[in-house]
Amino acid sequence: MPETIVNDANAQHEFDGEPLESYTNGASVQQVPTRNGFGEGLIEAGNRNKNVLAICADLAESTRMEGFKKAHPDQYLEIGVAEQMLVAMAGGLAAAGKVPWIASYAMFNPGRSWEQVRTIMALNDTNVKIAGAHAGVSVGPDGATHQAIEDIAIMRVIPHMTVVVPCDSVQTKKATIALSEYIGPVYLRFGREKSPVITKESLPFEIGKAQIFREGTDVAIVACGILVYNALIAAEELAKEDGIQCRVVNNHTIKPMDEAAIVAAATDCGAVVTVEEHQKHAGMGSRVAEILAQHKPVPIEFIGVEDRFGQSGDPYELIEYYGMGSASIKEAARKAYARKT
Amino acid sequence: MVELTPQRVTELKERANLVRQGIIRSLLAAGSGHSAGPLDMADVFTALYGQIMRHDPQNPEWPDRDRLLLSCGHITPVRYSAMAYFGYFPVEELLTLRKFGTRLQGHPERVTLPSVETTSGPLGEGLAQGTGMALAAKLDKKDWRVYVVTSDAEHQCGLHWEATMTAAKFNLDNLICIIDRNFIQIDGSTEDVMPLEPLADKYRSFNWNVFECDGNDIVAFIETVEKAKATKGKPSVIIANTVPGKGVSYMEGDYTWHGKPPNKEQADIALKELEAERERILAHA
Numbered sequence: 001m002p003e004t005i006v007n008d009a010n011a012q013h014e015f016d017g018e019p020l021e022s023y024t025n026g027a028s029v030q031q032v033p034t035r036n037g038f039g040e041g042l043i044e045a046g047n048r049n050k051n052v053l054a055i056c057a058d059l060a061e062s063t064r065m066e067g068f069k070k071a072h073p074d075q076y077l078e079i080g081v082a083e084q085m086l087v088a089m090a091g092g093l094a095a096a097g098k099v100p101w102i103a104s105y106a107m108f109n110p111g112r113s114w115e116q117v118r119t120i121m122a123l124n125d126t127n128v129k130i131a132g133a134h135a136g137v138s139v140g141p142d143g144a145t146h147q148a149i150e151d152i153a154i155m156r157v158i159p160h161m162t163v164v165v166p167c168d169s170v171q172t173k174k175a176t177i178a179l180s181e182y183i184g185p186v187y188l189r190f191g192r193e194k195s196p197v198i199t200k201e202s203l204p205f206e207i208g209k210a211q212i213f214r215e216g217t218d219v220a221i222v223a224c225g226i227l228v229y230n231a232l233i234a235a236e237e238l239a240k241e242d243g244i245q246c247r248v249v250n251n252h253t254i255k256p257m258d259e260a261a262i263v264a265a266a267t268d269c270g271a272v273v274t275v276e277e278h279q280k281h282a283g284m285g286s287r288v289a290e291i292l293a294q295h296k297p298v299p300i301e302f303i304g305v306e307d308r309f310g311q312s313g314d315p316y317e318l319i320e321y322y323g324m325g326s327a328s329i330k331e332a333a334r335k336a337y338a339r340k341t
Numbered sequence: 342m343v344e345l346t347p348q349r350v351t352e353l354k355e356r357a358n359l360v361r362q363g364i365i366r367s368l369l370a371a372g373s374g375h376s377a378g379p380l381d382m383a384d385v386f387t388a389l390y391g392q393i394m395r396h397d398p399q400n401p402e403w404p405d406r407d408r409l410l411l412s413c414g415h416i417t418p419v420r421y422s423a424m425a426y427f428g429y430f431p432v433e434e435l436l437t438l439r440k441f442g443t444r445l446q447g448h449p450e451r452v453t454l455p456s457v458e459t460t461s462g463p464l465g466e467g468l469a470q471g472t473g474m475a476l477a478a479k480l481d482k483k484d485w486r487v488y489v490v491t492s493d494a495e496h497q498c499g500l501h502w503e504a505t506m507t508a509a510k511f512n513l514d515n516l517i518c519i520i521d522r523n524f525i526q527i528d529g530s531t532e533d534v535m536p537l538e539p540l541a542d543k544y545r546s547f548n549w550n551v552f553e554c555d556g557n558d559i560v561a562f563i564e565t566v567e568k569a570k571a572t573k574g575k576p577s578v579i580i581a582n583t584v585p586g587k588g589v590s591y592m593e594g595d596y597t598w599h600g601k602p603p604n605k606e607q608a609d610i611a612l613k614e615l616e617a618e619r620e621r622i623l624a625h626a
Contacts, residue, residue, distance in 0.1 A: 074480075077476070079503075079507050079510075080506075080507075082500075082503040082506075082507070084466075084469070084499070084500040084503060085469050085472075085500060085503035085504060085507055088466050088469030088470050088472075088473070088500060088504070089469050089470070089472050089473035089476070089504070089507060090473060091459070091469075091470050091473060092459075092469070092470035092471060092472060092473020092474040092475075092476070092477065093473040093474070093476060093477045094473075095451075095458065095459060095470070095473070095474060095477075096408075096473070096474045096477030096478065096481075097477065097481075098477050098480070100473075115463055116463075116466060116469075116500070119460055119461075119462070119463050119466065120459070120460070120466060120470060123450065123452070123460050124450070124451050124452065124459055124460040125451070125452050
């Protein structure tokens with residue numbers, strides 16, 4: 001039996017109960033920003049290991065490092081608006097035995113600091129952890145300059161890098177703790193806006209192990225980040241409207257990706273839809289396509305941003321506008337299903 | 342620390358000469374690489390490994406060792422040569438420089454050769470990492486020091502100044518930045534490409550202790566480092582004025598030797614000149 005979150009009456013109710021067509025009327029689900037999970041996980045990681053440091057580039061409150069700063073003032077460092085410095089200094093600290101978490105907006109780190117990430121973290125193999133906050137168009141009103149939708153691409157291409165995109169705040173907390181204990185360079189991506197809590201405290205998190213959140217054999221929807229919720233909504237609606245049963249896979253680890261789970265999903269379902277809040281180019285879905293092209297070619301449809309930049313707007317308005325709402329996912333699943341013959 | 346007797350000075354001078362010969366030989370074998378910078382920093386590296394630093398070639402990962410970072414990774418032939426002549430690996434291994442399978446990568450890599458402390462090549466990143474290491478020593482209340490060798494041209498990189506600001510903020514008096522002030526870079530004079538002067542004033546305005554010395558005078562450099570070590574509460578920078586290509590007559594002061602190796606004939610001349618100089622050093626002892 002694959003692990004699943006649909007393992008008690010409440011969880012079942014969240015997906016089978018009131019019709020939830022999009023985030024905007026998903027009021028019955030608890031809404032917590034994934035960044036809060038990072039903040040909580042970081043404090044816990046600091047409790048467990050005094051070598052865990054938090055270093056911030058003038059964004060302590062919005063990256064949620066603020067709590068760590070209060071809980072562990074001796075393990076907190078502030079270096080101002082200097083993202084290249086953030087990575088390079090953390091590399092030095094890690095080389096001397098520390099476990100530094102560095103946080104900024106994903107657009108600035110790793111966006112601005114990519115070469116330092118490649119050289120000082122990955123090629124140099126240092127135990128530095130990047131927290132990329134404010135990822136995706138759901139940053140909202142700040143606009144395109146602050147909406148990282150290329151970060152998965154630039155991080156997954158780097159050898160030795162681990163890339164994790166948890167689906168909700170609870171999982172982000174667990175991922176933060178797990179990644180603190182893992183030795184090696186890491187990129188953890190999360191968002192700004194409140195998003196549905198869809199996992200329970202009891203659900204285990206393991207780096208590199210995808211999770212099946214809904215069973216089905218008609219189409220596999222492979223999703224990451226806060227859009228896993230949209231994928232679940234789409235799956236429930238497709239079952240009701242079309243009788244199409246979708247498997248929903250929470251593909252939280254982009255690198256190293258759980259190839260077995262991806263191939264199994266394609267084998268069992270015969271068609272795949274990938275869902276991510278990122279450019280379609282070179283993101284999570286592209287990695288899924290690389291795996292399936294080699295091991296199990298099946299029809300694939302991609303949900304993500306179509307080679308464009310974001311813009312200002314309400315977070316969920318933008319999710320819809322850029323084609324990442326549940327309606328778009330349903331459409332993609334129908335298309336993938338139709339292509340199966 | 343070994344006392345700096347006249348005999349010790351002679352030993353160090355001879356060692357610097359051998360380091361230069363190792364640079365020429367490894368560059369000739371590699372057929373590519375940089376000449377001018379490595380040659381002009383042979384005295385500094387000899388002083389660091391021979392007199393200044395707390396380190397043990399037999400135990401390169403000794404936790405309490407002083408850390409030496411080479412920020413300008415392209416002059417790594419001088420570091421490799423100094424490491425070989427101070428016992429980190431056999432001198433013959435220098436001939437593997439830049440060849441397939443070597444530990445002596447074209448630009449140094451920590452994963453293949455841990456005693457280089459970090460991977461470098463992309464400029465302007467060493468002081469930032471050294472700042473992190475020096476900070477770790479402070480956090481752990483350790484007394485080891487961090488030395489970061491930088492080129493002058495990499496002071497054109499923004500990250501270097503982010504590091505300068507940060508090191509001052511954290512009062513890292515266990516951090517010493519050494520500048521190979523040879524005034525050359527690939528495209529010409531630093532002052533033509535992108536002026537750095539007044540360099541000392543820049544550091545002073547960033548709240549650093551500033552020292553200047555002849556980087557090709559081993560004794561002067563060692564004495565300057567001692568002064569830097571004695572100052573408390575601030576990081577120190579030593580502007581080591583060097584002659585690019587030092588020790589090889591036809592390279593000295595010629596920026597075109599920044600990024601190329603000698604050919605066989607040129608290497609023979611260089612080695613002959615250096616050997617003659619070595620005999621003079623020993624004769625004057």
